[in-house]
Amino acid sequence: MTIHKEGFVILTVIFLILIGSNAAIYFFMDSPVSVLKWTILLSSLLFVFFAAFFRSPKRSIYLQDKAIISPxxxxxxxxxxxxxxxxxxxxxIQVSVFMSVFNVHINWFPISGIIRYVKHHSGRFKAAYLPKASFENERTTIAIETKEQKNIVVRQVAGALARRIVCYAKEGESVTQGQQLGFIKFGSRVDIFLPLDSRIDVKPGQKVKGKQTIIGWID
Known part of the structure; x- marks a missing residue:
């Protein structure tokens, strides 16, 4: 399993804390062996959970003009x-993708173009699936202009557990569909705002895969 760069520091800290906790049990508790077999098991499961959260799967993409892929x-x-x-x-048209703690939390650019706007907003940490989360929660807004001069807005939204939004977009740079846009840590949501005449190919409740599922098409 490949670990995303955003997880290196956090996983190192978690690993050291878990090692330190088990070492303390070993050196300072009476009859530590009976306790250690459970704490080591619990520590291993906890570390695997966090490592899985920061997993970075390798996914290919076939670039498609006018297609909007899931971010x-x-x-x-x-x-x-x-x-x-x-x-x-x-x-x-707004299309929103909710990410649970079990999903991959990398975000990808849904279409190729030029970044025209990037802004981070401080805010609340309501559950990310709530409608108001899009404009009340902590968030980062990115606007992309396509080669057809259509503007698409992507918004990274923090959730009840997400306390850290990472955005790689910079105003004025050209980006490619499927390129990494950023990362949101521990449960969150991504909104896409598309022109009214866009064709939407997904339905509410549908599970989607970043960099793979086509959300819709713009004219």
Whole structure:
């Protein structure tokens, strides 16, 4: 299993804490052997859980113009017409992918283009599947202009457990569909705001795979 770079420091700290805890039990408890066999098992399971959270699967992609690929693993929780007032300032279609702690938490660019806008907002940490999470929770908003001069907004949203949003996007740079956009740690959501005339190929409740599932198409 390949570990994502965002997990290196956290996993090292967790590993040292677990080693230290088991060492303390061994040196300072009476009859530590009977306890250690359980604490070592629990420590191993805990470390494997965190390591799995930071897993970085190798996935190929076939670049497709006008296709919008899923920016994250998870489940579709929102498909609706809405108004995006931060960058688009117009009506659009919102598609949201909710990531549980068991999903891969890498985010990918859903389409190729030029980054026109990046902004991080501090906020609350409500459950990421709630509708208000998109504009009340801590979040980072990224706007991408396609070669057809269509604007798409991607929003990384923190959840009840997510306390760290990592975004690699920089204004003015060109990005390629499937390139890593960022990482959200411990449960979260990604919103995509598309032009009203976009064709949506997913349904609420559908499970999607980042960099693989086609969310829809733009004209």
């Amino acid at each position: 994250a693993d998870g489940k579709i929780v929102v498909i609706e017409e809405t108004e995006e007032n931060e960058f688009l300032k117009d009506k659009c």
